Amino acid sequence: MTTPEPSSAFKGRFYRSYYNTHIRGRKGEASLEQFAVRARIYDANWSRLIPADRQARILDAGCGTGSLVWWLQRRGYAHAEGIDVSAEQVEVARELGVRNVAVADLTEQLVQRRRHYDVLILRDVLEHFERSHIVELVELCRDALRPGGTLLIQVPNAEAPFWGRIRYGDFTHELAFTESSLRQLFGSLGFGSVTFHPAGPVRLRGRDLPRQVLWRCLEVVYKLMVFAETGRRWAIVTESIIAAARHTAEAEEGRRP
Secondary structure (H helix, E strand, C coil): CCCCCCHHHHHHHHHHCHHHHHHHHHHCCCCHHHHHHHHHHHHHHCHHHCCCCCCCCEEEECCCCCHHHHHHHHCCCCCEEEEECCHHHHHHHHHCCCCCEEECCHHHHHHCCCCCEEEEEEECCHHHCCHHHHHHHHHHHHHHEEEEEEEEEEEEECCCCCCHHHHCCCCCCCCCECHHHHHHHHHHCCCCEEEEEECCCCCCCHHHHHHHHHHHHHHHHHHHHHHHHHCCCCCCCCCEEEEEEECCHHHHHHHCC
8 A cells, every 4th residue: 555645745736737737628728818707806895904104015825827917017006926836827827917926835935035025815725724824824924025015815715606616626725714713813923803704706798797796696695595585684695706815914913922
């Protein structure tokens, strides 16, 4: 009987060909035209969460082919940068003209940049790690933020009706989250405040309108189901959930001996 590979070793094998074996088949070939379409999603779901200051230092950790970094740079954020463990994807990003992207390990990046960033974005990242590593990463994120900075994450939402499609849609995923588990995570690690936001469907083309209307109707039904069972008047039921955790001055004071 052979000894199983450590988690990091087996995932490294997958990440070396992540773009060709997973991303391209799902999202198509990366292009500036595709980035322009995806920009509408970022406008709808992310623009209200990033600071107005165009000099803000923003890191997109797990930037993939760079569409979010491209969007930020197009909006005038000169210090927006991205890192990814996938050299394959970073090369694609550079070929498309995305600036300030590099192959790097997230842990090493955060350790070397204490109190450096105004915003850290981990979009579809945390679910790739085991629980103990997630705690370490979020702690490092907290310490890499300036006081008043924000950690933005997007993860699979286990309260969504079809959450398993995201949770099990990638062989390297480890878990899904709920608003409650995220609040517990951030609260335990000293973040001062956390807000939660849906990552619902965005109308990209005219033909998306019927689908968007249908989703709005079904969303009401799903929320009523949650209310009927639990009494909760508000629930996020999109397949992914976005959380914004602020590193407040009060939280910083509370951690000092």
